[in-house]
Amino acid sequence: MNAQREGYVDVLVIGAGVAGATAALSAARAGCGSGGGRVMLVERSAWPREKVCGCCLGGRGVAALGGVGIERTRLLEMGYVLESAEVRCGARSAVLPLAGRAGGGVVVGRKELDGLLVARAVEAGVEFVPSCSARLAPQRGINGWLVSLRTPMGERSVRAGVVIVADGLSGRSLDAVAGMGVCVASSARMGVGATARWGCVRDRTGRDALPVGRVVLCAGRGGYVGLVRLRDGCVDIAGALDPGVVKVGGGPVGVVEGMLRGAGLCVDGAMPEKFGGTALLTRRRSCIALPGLLVVGDSAGYVEPFTGEGMTWAACGGEMAGVLAMRESAEGAAGLWSGWHAEHVRARQGLCRAVSAGLRVPGLAGVVAWAVGRSPAVRGFAERVALWVSGPGFGRGAHVATGTQGGLA
Ligand SMILES: Cc1cc2nc3c(=O)[nH]c(=O)nc-3n(C[C@H](O)[C@H](O)[C@H](O)COP(=O)(O)OP(=O)(O)OC[C@H]3O[C@@H](n4cnc5c(N)ncnc54)[C@H](O)[C@@H]3O)c2cc1C
Numbered sequence: 001m002n003a004q005r006e007g008y009v010d011v012l013v014i015g016a017g018v019a020g021a022t023a024a025l026s027a028a029r030a031g032c033g034s035g036g037g038r039v040m041l042v043e044r045s046a047w048p049r050e051k052v053c054g055c056c057l058g059g060r061g062v063a064a065l066g067g068v069g070i071e072r073t074r075l076l077e078m079g080y081v082l083e084s085a086e087v088r089c090g091a092r093s094a095v096l097p098l099a100g101r102a103g104g105g106v107v108v109g110r111k112e113l114d115g116l117l118v119a120r121a122v123e124a125g126v127e128f129v130p131s132c133s134a135r136l137a138p139q140r141g142i143n144g145w146l147v148s149l150r151t152p153m154g155e156r157s158v159r160a161g162v163v164i165v166a167d168g169l170s171g172r173s174l175d176a177v178a179g180m181g182v183c184v185a186s187s188a189r190m191g192v193g194a195t196a197r198w199g200c201v202r203d204r205t206g207r208d209a210l211p212v213g214r215v216v217l218c219a220g221r222g223g224y225v226g227l228v229r230l231r232d233g234c235v236d237i238a239g240a241l242d243p244g245v246v247k248v249g250g251g252p253v254g255v256v257e258g259m260l261r262g263a264g265l266c267v268d269g270a271m272p273e274k275f276g277g278t279a280l281l282t283r284r285r286s287c288i289a290l291p292g293l294l295v296v297g298d299s300a301g302y303v304e305p306f307t308g309e310g311m312t313w314a315a316c317g318g319e320m321a322g323v324l325a326m327r328e329s330a331e332g333a334a335g336l337w338s339g340w341h342a343e344h345v346r347a348r349q350g351l352c353r354a355v356s357a358g359l360r361v362p363g364l365a366g367v368v369a370w371a372v373g374r375s376p377a378v379r380g381f382a383e384r385v386a387l388w389v390s391g392p393g394f395g396r397g398a399h400v401a402t403g404t405q406g407g408l409a
Contacts (some may be wrong), residue, residue: 003218010037010158011325012147014134014173015044015226017051018061019297020166021117021316025068026322027164028124037326040127040158041118042149044167047130051110051281052193052276053303054226054238056082056215058105061110061312064319071122071358072106078116079108079231083213085308087372088263089220094372099213103184105308107213109230113311136163138176140292144330147173165295166318169279169302173296184283187360189223191278191303192252193238199268201227201235209265210235213363217306218263219359225259225308237272240281281305282356291328291339294321300341303352306359313345 010031013024024041031037043049057065062072082105086095098104112345122128129151137146144161167173169191174180201210209215215228222245228236241255249255252275265312284301288294297314320340324333 007157008038008143008159008161009040010161011039011164011322012145012158012162013039013041013061013126013164013166014135014147015166015168015171015299016041016047016118016128016130017114017168017297018117018311019165019299019318020164020167021114021121022065022068022315022318023164023166023296023322023325024126025117025121025124025126026319027326028126028139028322029068030119030323030326031125036350038127039121039125040129040160041121042116042129042132042134044133045130047118047128048115050109050276051114052191052238052278053110053236053311054193054215054308055079055109055228055230055236056085056105056226056308056316057108057113058309058312061309061315061348062104062106064312064315065117067319068120068322070116074104074116075108075113078112079106080213080229081105082107082215083211084215086209086214086216087368088216088218088265090262091264092285092370093263093368094368094370095214107215107228107230109232109236112231125231134167134173135175136173136177136293138178140290140330144292160292162292162294162330164318164321164325165293165299166297166314168298169281169283171299177290177293179287180285180290180295182283182285184280188280188282189240189248190243191238191240191281191305192225192246192256192275193236194272194275195230195234195236196267196272197233197269198235201268202266204264215308216265218259218265220259220262222249223253223256223259224359225256226305226308227260227265235267238305240306243280251275282353288341290336291334294325294333294337296321300345301349303349304356307352307355309348309352313348317341317345 011027013020027039081099083099084095132149135148144159145163146159148157200208203209212229217226223241225239230236257271288300296317353409383389
């Protein structure tokens, strides 16, 4: 590389979660056939890092990862087929079967998944810089965006032709850029999570309530918590809780313990001593694209995890943004990205918002669980909703429909 291009990257991706790592991998693959280009992925945390997440990746997310060369079989080596979801609310519960569909979801730990995506991106030629916090200058210059990179070794700047911002819920890399503010809902919940070394998780009858491949969601006053067994035998615990309830309850440990008890679950083992937490969840960014700047994943907006599709949107969005960044002009990529996001992500977030609002109505989750358990028609409807939100069917076809010049063949 010549000296002039030393401080220049064609695509800079900020944040190595599912959205950012998929975007970097997608950009590197898209660049391969068209003369290449320098792709850099920076991550604020030391690597690998923990992430609060329910670890259930929907069918569309699996398909999007297939589009960047991560095979379903590879994901299953790190996890399980997502067989079923159970919703428990007080004495009521309902199980939705999810397996058996071509292209269904998988259960996979986040450390393993994000680690695999970053490793594949590096293999594809991406420069990965962990422990590096990025921040954009207020405006784009003639040669792209100037981005300051802070590492334990000091601070430097790079200029990027396109920046893909995937800095999640707590990212501040766009703080200096006017018009890119985030609006957080006044009723927003916080995410909490931990992993537990539990033996059996039993229901009131003493049966194993957490078989491999099942996600169990316990809804109660103040939020809900999900449990799923990971490949290493640990149980992933992830919940969305009202911050006020967490404060009154003296922290998430007691609140989660109470929710499990309220749902009739009893665990063989101790509660984890500490839970990780997230920023407030329900939010929307006022603008998600400017010339040479695409915002993807949670950084663009998020609702709540109940319907379990955040990683799917992150993976599908990352795949799309990576291709646009590499193959379109700075202005063209911004326009196409805004359109794709409105059509495929915002539309689905509307449904998730409605489900989240319904869950806040006292007793409604229990009534729905009861109806799903008794009525095949209601169960069929719930399954169709689940499929629409995170099942197979939107991916490459949707990309092509946006008019992406280079296609994704
Ligand atoms: C409790 C809970 C349960 C969930 N369960 C599920 C589920 O079962 N299924 C599902 O699909 N989704 C689930 N989600 C949602 C899912 O976790 C997110 O939607 C997904 O992680 C979004 O990925 P992302 O890449 O956008 O963000 P993240 O995974 O948060 O990655 C953002 C990255 O950016 C880095 N970063 C931040 N600022 C900077 C900076 N300035 N410079 C460099 N790096 C930076 C961060 O360190 C982080 O690693 C859940 C969420 C919560 C809170």
